[in-house]
Amino acid sequence: MAIFPRTCYTSPRHAIKGTACNFCPCLPAPRMNDEYRRPLLPGGRDGTGADMGFLLALLSSASFGLIPLFSLPLMHGGMSPECVLFYRFLFGAAALLLVVVCRHERLAAPARELGSLALFSLMYALAALLMFHGFRYLPSGVAATLQFLYPLMVMLIMIAFFHEKFSLVTACSVALAILGVFLLGGGDGGHVSFTGIVLLLVSALCNSVYICGLHVARIRSISGLSITFWVLFFGMLASLVNALASGTFQGLHSPAEAGLAVLLAVITAAFSNLTLVLAIQRIGSTLASILGVMEPLTAVTVGVLVFDEPATPAMMAGVAVICLAVVLVLAGPLLPGFFHRKR
Numbered sequence: 001m002a003i004f005p006r007t008c009y010t011s012p013r014h015a016i017k018g019t020a021c022n023f024c025p026c027l028p029a030p031r032m033n034d035e036y037r038r039p040l041l042p043g044g045r046d047g048t049g050a051d052m053g054f055l056l057a058l059l060s061s062a063s064f065g066l067i068p069l070f071s072l073p074l075m076h077g078g079m080s081p082e083c084v085l086f087y088r089f090l091f092g093a094a095a096l097l098l099v100v101v102c103r104h105e106r107l108a109a110p111a112r113e114l115g116s117l118a119l120f121s122l123m124y125a126l127a128a129l130l131m132f133h134g135f136r137y138l139p140s141g142v143a144a145t146l147q148f149l150y151p152l153m154v155m156l157i158m159i160a161f162f163h164e165k166f167s168l169v170t171a172c173s174v175a176l177a178i179l180g181v182f183l184l185g186g187g188d189g190g191h192v193s194f195t196g197i198v199l200l201l202v203s204a205l206c207n208s209v210y211i212c213g214l215h216v217a218r219i220r221s222i223s224g225l226s227i228t229f230w231v232l233f234f235g236m237l238a239s240l241v242n243a244l245a246s247g248t249f250q251g252l253h254s255p256a257e258a259g260l261a262v263l264l265a266v267i268t269a270a271f272s273n274l275t276l277v278l279a280i281q282r283i284g285s286t287l288a289s290i291l292g293v294m295e296p297l298t299a300v301t302v303g304v305l306v307f308d309e310p311a312t313p314a315m316m317a318g319v320a321v322i323c324l325a326v327v328l329v330l331a332g333p334l335l336p337g338f339f340h341r342k343r
Contacts, residue, residue, distance in 0.1 A: 053282025057291040060275040063267050065298025068140030069306060070264035071132060074257060080248035081132035082239060085125065087252070087261040089236035092269030096229040099274055105223045107230075114230065116217035121234035123210040128235070129242070130203035137196025139309035141300030142184050145319045146200035148296045151289070152177055152329050153208035161212075169332040176325035183318030192315075228273050289330045293323045 074084050100107060109117075127147075134143045152173055158164040181201075185192045219227060243249035252258040279288045300319055303309035 049282045053279045053288075054291065056275045056279035057283065057288040058294050060272050060279055060288070061292040061294035062298045063272040063275070064292075065144060065295040066302065067131075067264070067268045068135065068144065068299055069302045070260050070268065072135060072140060072307060074260050074264070075132070075135065077257065079250060079257070080243065080246075081129060081135075082243040082246055082248045083250055084261075084264070085129055085132060086236060086239040086243050086249070088128075088265045088269060089125070089232050089239055091262050091265030093229055093232040093236055095266050095270035096225065096232060096273065099270060100223075100225055100229055103225070105226050107222065107226050109219070109221045109226075109230070113217065113219045113221060116213070116219065117227065117230045118234045120210050120213035120217065121231045122238055123206045123213065124231055125235040125238045125242075127203045127206035127210065129239070130199050130206065134196050134199040134203060137193035137199065139192075139303050139315070140307065141296065141303035141309060141319065142192060142315060143196065143200050144299030145296040145322050146181070146184065146197065147204050147207070148292075148326055149177055149181075149201070149322060150204040150207040150211070151326050153205055154211050155329050157208055157212050167332065169328060173325045173329040173332075176321050176328065180318045180320075180322035180325060183314045183321060185318075224277055225273065232269060286330065290327055292330075293327055296323060 071084050071088070075081060097107075127150075131143060131147050134146075138146070155164070155170055156174070159166050159170070181197065185194070185197060214227075222230075240249070252261060276288065279291075296319060300311075300316075304311045
């Protein structure tokens with residue numbers, strides 16, 4: 001979605017290593033220099049590409065936030081969300097395949113791991129489909145912000161089923177998230193569609209289940225980019241079957257439609273995932289995931305400037321509060337060390 005996914009270490013023990021926010025698996029964090037708290041490159045050298053890592057992480061999250069820019073014109077032109085999703089997966093998988101081949105990364109994986117990827121790709125595809133349907137009920141910036149709640153949901157799933165501790169940070173994040181959803185709903189006025197809010201919350205939940213599923217599957221034989229290719233490939237097959245079964249499949253009837261579909265896939269799937277992996281190699285998963293806050297901010301900006309969507313004070317406050325809630329839960333593992341150094 002990361003669409004959607006950024007790897008988020010949402011538990012103190014970093015229980016979800018190698019899983020991604022915004023629907024993309026990626027790499028574990030690099031080792032850190034304890035004295036200066038800077039990433040170490042392979043071989044123990046201090047990382048000199050941290051600035052580039054921050055830039056790549058911002059580019060990655062901003063490109064995820066451009067999903068409405070390319071998908072909404074297709075949907076406004078009469079294309080169904082099922083079909084838009086199919087073309088995003090189709091061209092995205094093709095672009096990532098080229099990247100994986102050029103980087104000489106392995107694609108072959110054991111049948112058991114491919115079966116797990118196929119299963120959890122259904123949750124990934126469902127999350128993306130619900131988000132696209134949510135665009136019909138909510139401003140795209142609000143929709144992207146609600147979908148951005150999935151790291152918090154991952155944390156709650158880890159607490160409920162994987163014995164993670166419920167901390168004060170988590171409690172504060174949950175309270176802020178509830179407040180943010182209330183504000184996005186228009187506060188006491190309730191000006192935003194309840195159906196749309198439900199669709200996007202379920203979408204975030206599906207994405208959370210997908211991420212936790214990858215944690216359970218523990219796929220180690222292939223890289224994060226190769227995992228992402230298979231997720232997009234299986235998502236493409238599921239979306240094609242869904243579009244054909246629902247009778248909503250249609251071809252690309254003009255160069256403009258084809259261009260939008262290709263840009264949607266290349267920028268928000270291939271480019272975003274590649275820059276995310278490169279960023280994680282330089283600054284680690286935690287920092288990259290925190291910078292993922294650019295995704296909803298980009299979507300809100302695009303919605304207001306391009307699609308003339310409303311920007312009420314309550315909605316802007318809701319976006320800010322939800323972003324704060326997610327950043328708080330993502331930064332949770334860093335806080336003890338930060339306060340320890342301050343002493």
